[in-house]
Amino acid sequence: QAVKEGGTLVIGTGQAPRHLNGAVQSGIATALPSTQIFASPLRFDDKWNAQPYLAETWKLSEDGKSLTLNLRKNAVFHDGQPVTSADVAFSIMAIKANHPFSTMLAPVEKVDTPDAHTAVIRMSTPHPAIVLAMSPALCPILPKHIYGDGTDLKNHPRNSQNVVGSGPFKLTEFKPGQRIVLEKFDKFFLPGKPHLDKLIMTITPDSQTLVLGVERGDIQLVPYVSNAVDLKRMKANPNLQITDKGYEGIGSINWLAFNTAKKPLNDVNVRKAIATAIDKNFITKALMGGFATPADGPIVPSSPFAVPDVVKYPLDLKKSAEMLDAAGYKMGDGGERFKLTIDYLPGSDEQQKNVAEYLRSQLKKVGIAVEVRASADFPAWAKRIASHDFDMTMDNVFNWGDPVIGVHRTYLSTNIKPIIWTNTQSYSNPKVDQLLNDAGSIIDPVKRKAYYAAFEKIVTDEVPIVYINLTPYHTVANKKVGNVPQSIWGPASPLDDVFLK
Amino acid sequence: MPVAPAPSPLVEGARMFARNPAAVAGLVLLLLIVVAAVIGPMVFVVDPFEIRAAPLSPPGSADAWLGTDYLGRDVAISLLYGGRATLLVGAVAALLSVLIGVTLGALAGYYGGKVDATISRVTEFFQVLPALLFAMVVVTLFSPNLLTVTLSIGLVSWTGTARLARAEFMKVRDMEFVRAERSIGAGDARIIWKVILPNCVAPLVVSATLAIGSAILFEAGLSFLGLGDPNLMSWGMMIGSSRQYVLSSWWAVAIPGAAIFMTVLAVSLIGDGLNDALNPKLRER
Amino acid sequence: MATPTDTAPPVLLSVTDLKVHFPRPRSGLLAKPEVVRAVDGVSFEVRRGTTLAVVGESGSGKTTTALAVMRLAPITDGSVRLGITDLSLLGDEAMRQARRRVQMIFQDPYSSLNPRQRVGEAVRAPLDLMNIGTKAERDARVDELFAAVGLRPEQQQLFPHQFSGGQRQRINIARALATNPELVVCDEPVSALDIAIRAQILNLLARLQRELGLTYLFISHDMAVVEHICDEIAVMYLGQIVERAPRKTFFARPLHPYSAALLSAVPTVSGGRTRAAQRIKLVGDPPSPINPPTGCRFAGRCPVAEPQCSQPQQLREVQPGHWVACHRVEVVAGKPVGPLQWPTAA
Amino acid sequence: MNLLRLLASRLGQALLLVLAVVVLNFALVHSAPGDPVETIAGASGGMSDELKAELRQSYGLDKPLPVQLGVYLSRVARLDLGYSYFFNLPVVDLITERIPATLLLVLSSVVCAFLLGTGIGVLAARKPNGLLSQTITVLSLVGFAAPVFWTGIMLVILFASVLPIFPVSDMRSIDGSSEGIAGMLDVAWHLVLPTLTLSLVYLAHYSRLARASMLEVMGSDFIRTARAKGLADRVVLYKHALRNAILPVVTVLGLQFGNVLAGAILVETVFNWPGLGRLAFESVLRRDYPTILGVLLLSAIVVLVMNMLTDLCYRLVDPRIQKR
Amino acid sequence: MLNPSTLLQVDDVRVEFNTRRGRAMVLNGVSFEARAGETLCIVGESGCGKSMTALTVLGLVPQPPGRVSGGRVLFGDEDLLQASSERLREVRGNRISMIFQEPMTSLNPVFTVGEQIAESLRLHAGLDRKAAHAQAIEMLRQVGIPAPERRVDEYPHQLSGGMRQRVMIAMALACRPDVLIADEPTTALDVTVQAQIFDLLRDLQAERGTAIVLITHDMGAVAEMADRVIVMYAGRVIEQGTTDEVLRSPQHPYTRGLIACLPELGSSQEGERGELAEIAGVVPSLWELGNGCAFRERCPNAHARCAEEVPPMFDAPLPGQAGHAAACWLLAEADSTAREVAAA
Numbered sequence A: 001q002a003v004k005e006g007g008t009l010v011i012g013t014g015q016a017p018r019h020l021n022g023a024v025q026s027g028i029a030t031a032l033p034s035t036q037i038f039a040s041p042l043r044f045d046d047k048w049n050a051q052p053y054l055a056e057t058w059k060l061s062e063d064g065k066s067l068t069l070n071l072r073k074n075a076v077f078h079d080g081q082p083v084t085s086a087d088v089a090f091s092i093m094a095i096k097a098n099h100p101f102s103t104m105l106a107p108v109e110k111v112d113t114p115d116a117h118t119a120v121i122r123m124s125t126p127h128p129a130i131v132l133a134m135s136p137a138l139c140p141i142l143p144k145h146i147y148g149d150g151t152d153l154k155n156h157p158r159n160s161q162n163v164v165g166s167g168p169f170k171l172t173e174f175k176p177g178q179r180i181v182l183e184k185f186d187k188f189f190l191p192g193k194p195h196l197d198k199l200i201m202t203i204t205p206d207s208q209t210l211v212l213g214v215e216r217g218d219i220q221l222v223p224y225v226s227n228a229v230d231l232k233r234m235k236a237n238p239n240l241q242i243t244d245k246g247y248e249g250i251g252s253i254n255w256l257a258f259n260t261a262k263k264p265l266n267d268v269n270v271r272k273a274i275a276t277a278i279d280k281n282f283i284t285k286a287l288m289g290g291f292a293t294p295a296d297g298p299i300v301p302s303s304p305f306a307v308p309d310v311v312k313y314p315l316d317l318k319k320s321a322e323m324l325d326a327a328g329y330k331m332g333d334g335g336e337r338f339k340l341t342i343d344y345l346p347g348s349d350e351q352q353k354n355v356a357e358y359l360r361s362q363l364k365k366v367g368i369a370v371e372v373r374a375s376a377d378f379p380a381w382a383k384r385i386a387s388h389d390f391d392m393t394m395d396n397v398f399n400w401g402d403p404v405i406g407v408h409r410t411y412l413s414t415n416i417k418p419i420i421w422t423n424t425q426s427y428s429n430p431k432v433d434q435l436l437n438d439a440g441s442i443i444d445p446v447k448r449k450a451y452y453a454a455f456e457k458i459v460t461d462e463v464p465i466v467y468i469n470l471t472p473y474h475t476v477a478n479k480k481v482g483n484v485p486q487s488i489w490g491p492a493s494p495l496d497d498v499f500l501k
Numbered sequence B: 001m002p003v004a005p006a007p008s009p010l011v012e013g014a015r016m017f018a019r020n021p022a023a024v025a026g027l028v029l030l031l032l033i034v035v036a037a038v039i040g041p042m043v044f045v046v047d048p049f050e051i052r053a054a055p056l057s058p059p060g061s062a063d064a065w066l067g068t069d070y071l072g073r074d075v076a077i078s079l080l081y082g083g084r085a086t087l088l089v090g091a092v093a094a095l096l097s098v099l100i101g102v103t104l105g106a107l108a109g110y111y112g113g114k115v116d117a118t119i120s121r122v123t124e125f126f127q128v129l130p131a132l133l134f135a136m137v138v139v140t141l142f143s144p145n146l147l148t149v150t151l152s153i154g155l156v157s158w159t160g161t162a163r164l165a166r167a168e169f170m171k172v173r174d175m176e177f178v179r180a181e182r183s184i185g186a187g188d189a190r191i192i193w194k195v196i197l198p199n200c201v202a203p204l205v206v207s208a209t210l211a212i213g214s215a216i217l218f219e220a221g222l223s224f225l226g227l228g229d230p231n232l233m234s235w236g237m238m239i240g241s242s243r244q245y246v247l248s249s250w251w252a253v254a255i256p257g258a259a260i261f262m263t264v265l266a267v268s269l270i271g272d273g274l275n276d277a278l279n280p281k282l283r284e285r
Numbered sequence C: 001m002a003t004p005t006d007t008a009p010p011v012l013l014s015v016t017d018l019k020v021h022f023p024r025p026r027s028g029l030l031a032k033p034e035v036v037r038a039v040d041g042v043s044f045e046v047r048r049g050t051t052l053a054v055v056g057e058s059g060s061g062k063t064t065t066a067l068a069v070m071r072l073a074p075i076t077d078g079s080v081r082l083g084i085t086d087l088s089l090l091g092d093e094a095m096r097q098a099r100r101r102v103q104m105i106f107q108d109p110y111s112s113l114n115p116r117q118r119v120g121e122a123v124r125a126p127l128d129l130m131n132i133g134t135k136a137e138r139d140a141r142v143d144e145l146f147a148a149v150g151l152r153p154e155q156q157q158l159f160p161h162q163f164s165g166g167q168r169q170r171i172n173i174a175r176a177l178a179t180n181p182e183l184v185v186c187d188e189p190v191s192a193l194d195i196a197i198r199a200q201i202l203n204l205l206a207r208l209q210r211e212l213g214l215t216y217l218f219i220s221h222d223m224a225v226v227e228h229i230c231d232e233i234a235v236m237y238l239g240q241i242v243e244r245a246p247r248k249t250f251f252a253r254p255l256h257p258y259s260a261a262l263l264s265a266v267p268t269v270s271g272g273r274t275r276a277a278q279r280i281k282l283v284g285d286p287p288s289p290i291n292p293p294t295g296c297r298f299a300g301r302c303p304v305a306e307p308q309c310s311q312p313q314q315l316r317e318v319q320p321g322h323w324v325a326c327h328r329v330e331v332v333a334g335k336p337v338g339p340l341q342w343p344t345a346a
Numbered sequence D: 001m002n003l004l005r006l007l008a009s010r011l012g013q014a015l016l017l018v019l020a021v022v023v024l025n026f027a028l029v030h031s032a033p034g035d036p037v038e039t040i041a042g043a044s045g046g047m048s049d050e051l052k053a054e055l056r057q058s059y060g061l062d063k064p065l066p067v068q069l070g071v072y073l074s075r076v077a078r079l080d081l082g083y084s085y086f087f088n089l090p091v092v093d094l095i096t097e098r099i100p101a102t103l104l105l106v107l108s109s110v111v112c113a114f115l116l117g118t119g120i121g122v123l124a125a126r127k128p129n130g131l132l133s134q135t136i137t138v139l140s141l142v143g144f145a146a147p148v149f150w151t152g153i154m155l156v157i158l159f160a161s162v163l164p165i166f167p168v169s170d171m172r173s174i175d176g177s178s179e180g181i182a183g184m185l186d187v188a189w190h191l192v193l194p195t196l197t198l199s200l201v202y203l204a205h206y207s208r209l210a211r212a213s214m215l216e217v218m219g220s221d222f223i224r225t226a227r228a229k230g231l232a233d234r235v236v237l238y239k240h241a242l243r244n245a246i247l248p249v250v251t252v253l254g255l256q257f258g259n260v261l262a263g264a265i266l267v268e269t270v271f272n273w274p275g276l277g278r279l280a281f282e283s284v285l286r287r288d289y290p291t292i293l294g295v296l297l298l299s300a301i302v303v304l305v306m307n308m309l310t311d312l313c314y315r316l317v318d319p320r321i322q323k324r
Numbered sequence E: 001m002l003n004p005s006t007l008l009q010v011d012d013v014r015v016e017f018n019t020r021r022g023r024a025m026v027l028n029g030v031s032f033e034a035r036a037g038e039t040l041c042i043v044g045e046s047g048c049g050k051s052m053t054a055l056t057v058l059g060l061v062p063q064p065p066g067r068v069s070g071g072r073v074l075f076g077d078e079d080l081l082q083a084s085s086e087r088l089r090e091v092r093g094n095r096i097s098m099i100f101q102e103p104m105t106s107l108n109p110v111f112t113v114g115e116q117i118a119e120s121l122r123l124h125a126g127l128d129r130k131a132a133h134a135q136a137i138e139m140l141r142q143v144g145i146p147a148p149e150r151r152v153d154e155y156p157h158q159l160s161g162g163m164r165q166r167v168m169i170a171m172a173l174a175c176r177p178d179v180l181i182a183d184e185p186t187t188a189l190d191v192t193v194q195a196q197i198f199d200l201l202r203d204l205q206a207e208r209g210t211a212i213v214l215i216t217h218d219m220g221a222v223a224e225m226a227d228r229v230i231v232m233y234a235g236r237v238i239e240q241g242t243t244d245e246v247l248r249s250p251q252h253p254y255t256r257g258l259i260a261c262l263p264e265l266g267s268s269q270e271g272e273r274g275e276l277a278e279i280a281g282v283v284p285s286l287w288e289l290g291n292g293c294a295f296r297e298r299c300p301n302a303h304a305r306c307a308e309e310v311p312p313m314f315d316a317p318l319p320g321q322a323g324h325a326a327a328c329w330l331l332a333e334a335d336s337t338a339r340e341v342a343a344a
């Protein structure tokens, strides 16, 4: 199909980015615009293969402790300054210092710049995730002459105003919480790209508005749609195309986490009994309209490290009840064994609240009285979880490509911290710590996979977390949109290939 | 001259009220709603949050005659249970706002001068704050539950009543029978509560009735924004949570909305009726 | 009777240099405060068993004087003595006790009764509030009062709106008499009533005074009514008394120009057009009590004003019991002569 | 001269009120459980303790409360409302950017409601027992009883799918970079439904009030005087009665401005209108304290200004007021 | 009976009010005439229908609940009750104008007094804005308001009660009406101001020959102002005649009682103070008038016939009092005896 040049693509999103600098801010809200504005050393195709981007070639040393990037000579920032290895070095060290994913570049010690177009990343230990960490969403290259002025990078005024990168689009307008307008950067280093003249990201917290906008054709592309009702509706629309490709990278799992430090959830048999009482099929089919698929392990199936051989808990209420009896929690008066609370991340009802409520009615069947504790807003929830003041909580956590970045944090006993999205389950198993640390310090993917297989077996057996389902993220696009992003990072990667028919 | 049996003003008012078909209709409607909200949950002892049928079944389905919402919760059952919370919050918040309003208004109107100036400033202050926004802040800051929601509604909506009470008290305060009462040695408390208040009761009752309507709307607004008590089914919450799916299930929004509408309408009709019935000017006709 | 002789009854109420000033709410933070001098230095005495009438134009401070006597308006300065008690000095509780000795009848029969209170209750309330007698005694007293003012006992159960204006005024009177007061302050008790009813109430008041030995401070702007009922009269103008005299003396020959003008302005059935043609013509309206002139307050409208009238005028006794605040009143051969003579044909 | 002095004193009072609003809100926000740093930490996917402490320090949240208040007040006095925790942009900028949208919505609704409401009310008062009058009584009850957000949603349903002639979201077309007349028309087009929704409530209110007030005025002595002069009914109605009848409506208008602003939050949420209400709502959810405080402060100021304006209007309509 | 100078003749006018309590007969056949240059006074107790009579003449009875159910109001030879509303408006404020009781509330608070006077001048005299304004100043001067050039632009609240009533008079007289109806124009005012207003009315009448219908309940005012009087009771005229006739030799027991119960000025000079005469009882409710004389319950001389039939007007049995008549059955006997005497 012939690529057509020009046109304005309107992207609808429900999440408002704080600012546009992905080097200091994680999350898909920022990644979406940030990856358009900033280029990164590498990018990925839809099969986890690294591709040249700012770096024409790259090389990971045999010992896995250094990565050499050979940069393009023709790359310039939006303000006309050339992109040099100094910028790369500055950016990588800035990300190490400021990005919330502390494990991502933890082993990086320094970045050598033998010449203007060569950057060598030096690490203390072999770091398997280093190549993936060069992705657009994780490693935006910032112009040192702008961001290196000594101002605290997290609060840098240029994070939201007059943002300068070297990506395919440059910023023309950023109305916080409303819209972001990007224009084609005509000196973009990849010849002939991007195809679009203009990108508009319109931010509307109301999903109904997005749906309407897409249906009317005002909006041509909506990423990260997970709501079954909306998906069903849009799927039926002949003018729209819908795909679930492009979300392998972030690898989002919707799960039920236990506070294993608290009675009775410190008893693995209780946790197993609860897992046995949950009907994942009902959740994915009935609650999520069949768009979601059940999740069984800590690593998403689309990841190269996923293994199918994990401990599973098929629904069996009778068995569950027997397990609880065996664990010493006999049915008391009024058919109640004990009480638990469940929290959930506010904001995405279908994935979180509904499941929590389902669990309440489901667990009642085996004699567990569950109180759903709602949090008015994210901070309220975050506070409860971070301070480990919960029994169970629904949560939604991303793999972020490599397990080192997104998986380890949840299970390492060294990561039991008063911070959300750490090991707030207080799960502690020296064996697991060992396995993860080993897997995180070697490069060989085959060996790593073996370590992870063992790890997965253990954690699914000890159930600090019941994996419920994979978040059914979809990209909805108008049929007029060509080359809907399908790489592992999906929409959180440069849209320089996208065009309008 | 034969002496007519003394009809108390209350009886007279009731008679006037009964003669107003719209008001009576409102009363009947409200009674029906209240009875449904009180008795309903006693008859159908279920969990309103429970998923009972396929999500998004339209009204008239076999399992759920008012349909189900996006989760498969029965709209009819939610409606029954939701009425409780909505009416409760409405009534208590209105009571609270009337209590605050009447007390402050009475003191300001009766004492005048510095007391009045101070209370008027406070009233003005609360008037200047956008009520809903302020309530939103209070509710989020102190976690949304029945108590905070009710308190915050009461706290932000008393100013109207206070102004009314103040004006009425000022009017009545200068009437000669109040002076007469003082001339026979009555104290301030007696004059305020036993003499003036009964004479301002008509407009205050009307305003209290309307306050219930406003409080219900207010609660609905907060719930709609997701700031109601999430563990309590209420009409506003039904609307708020189903809003995302309104294009696929209009009934899950339209029906609770209609319930709110009917309730507030009933309350306003009653308020209107009371206004006519308690207004001596109209009664003479 | 009105001349102070040894046989004259003792003074019951004595008001000395009474002032009642109302601060007006400031129109803004920066505006200077204004004061309404509603009553500005008023002195008079009422003897036991007699009636002192206070007349004057609307806004001249009659009601305020009455209220001050009742301690219902704040007394800025001066004293109000009832017998030997100085009411202006009493504390709250003592005042409550003293209230049984002074009672008031209000002007508007429609607004002076609590519409939500049965009239029997209204009459009983003073007894209840001041803890007078036992319950049975109170009931009996209410019955007695109803009979005294010419109402039937079963009417106690009715609400005020079921009565006519005259009947309501009777109820007001009954309430005022409940505690057996010595002094009854009547603030225009008949001006809201129709002529036919007015006579009933005036007769009732006169009868009660005769029978109970009441003392009245009777406020009115109707000269004919005043002449009918009073023993002494005081004429107020803009917060001050301009003339005070026994009834007969005053109506025979008012001395102050304002009194004369006031009297001449009253239309009478017998006087008809002739009287109208002879009246003293005044121009203009009374000035505001907010910033009254320093001198004679009537000077602005007085037909016989002269430059000296801008000096403050003292109320002086020009003949026994006859006081007037006009320097132009002269005493000729022991007889006072006012600057304005009216009626020309006495 | 009198007017000037009055204005000055009103201004003084208003300043005091604003100060009170600032202090109360500040105290309220800071007495609540929950920490903005937690939010930022959460939104950025977790954060170490040191980072949080650093952040607290950089926002001055580590200082004692009175110091924070003092700092805040002195900054407010310099029109500096601090930085939004969430967007990390000056709150003043965030707010000023949203003001026009909200003012547009609120003013257009109030003006519509006021003009239409009084118009209808007056028509109804001409025949207090006529059909129109009865209809208005009913309609005003309906308008009062229908939750504003519900009306909005119903309109969205209607105009989104059944009758797609008006846009149901946002203030401008998404790709509409159109300027000038076309841009204004675009905005006007988007304004229709939100205005309709918001004004319905107040329309109900004002028409009812206007009708009642008109009926009352029509029974007053001076109307009889005007009639006795031989004036035509039209003149009596529109010249003599209306000017007097409009006074209570104007009073209520001024008093209710806070409510209108609150109503705007709901309507802005329903119609995704990029105004202050939405900003407020989102800031509340994000615990973006500086922004919340800023919006509250600004709303208070807007309400005060509107009160003063209505007061001024009142003065224009009612000559008696000048005396006080 | 029709006098050549008669301007306005009210003939057997009936007004009823339909209220929840039932039908109230507010006016039960009221007749009188107003003559050029003459003052007619209407007296009676509160609620007897004085104001309603005035409003009926101008077609201003509030409808509903009121209804004019019969009679004629002849202005010239035109029946105003039958006239179109356009015609009525031409007459109102122009040929017949009216002053109301409450000067405080009868002026529109939001317009300057000048505007309120000028308005009728523009309407009826066809003056333009400037001329009307000038004429308004002139009118204010004529009613004795000092500094009319300044006052003309003031608002009612800036004027005292007396001044407002003067403005009302200026407004009413602006178009030089043939008939001026003044409904208790001075009850709200002080006597000294009342005297000024009466003087003003008299002067203006003398100057213009206007017919004045003065409604009052003050007998003194009647004596001072009226040429002729009608006395009303419960919606009916019960006595009429010249002022002298009615005041000196009242024929109806009610009129007699009314005059007797007045405290009169000068009583102090006449020795001991006596009791005032009283009229017992109260005015009957207009809803329960029934048949018969409305005054019978309070009448000292009532007899059987009074309860059965409404008495018509009988001429007073006094020599030389042709127009003097009263509605009392007592007069019927006198009437018949007189006729018998005459016949004999």
Ligand SMILES: Nc1ncnc2c1ncn2[C@@H]1O[C@H](COP(=O)(O)OP(=O)(O)OP(=O)(O)O)[C@@H](O)[C@H]1O
Pocket: C022, C036, C037, C038, C039, C056, C057, C058, C059, C060, C061, C062, C063, C064, C065, C221, C289
């Ligand atoms: N509470 C008050 N505050 C301020 N001014 C007052 C107050 N009470 C009375 N006044 C003023 O004091 C003056 C005297 O009033 P007062 O009522 O005593 O007059 P009055 O002679 O009784 O008049 P009227 O004949 O109309 O009853 C008036 O100008 C009045 O406006």
Ligand SMILES: Nc1ncnc2c1ncn2[C@@H]1O[C@H](COP(=O)(O)OP(=O)(O)OP(=O)(O)O)[C@@H](O)[C@H]1O
Pocket: E017, E019, E024, E026, E044, E045, E046, E047, E048, E049, E050, E051, E052, E053, E062, E065, E217, E286
């Ligand atoms: N709107 C109305 N509804 C019912 N009855 C009315 C209405 N208006 C007047 N009336 C009755 O009509 C009767 C005559 O009233 P009108 O005003 O003519 O009395 P009036 O003689 O002028 O009395 P006043 O001396 O008090 O002015 C009264 O008894 C009154 O009750």
Ligand SMILES: [Mg+2]
Pocket: C062, C063, C064
């Ligand atoms: Mg008085």
Ligand SMILES: [Mg+2]
Pocket: E050, E051, E052, E101, E183, E184
């Ligand atoms: Mg009248």
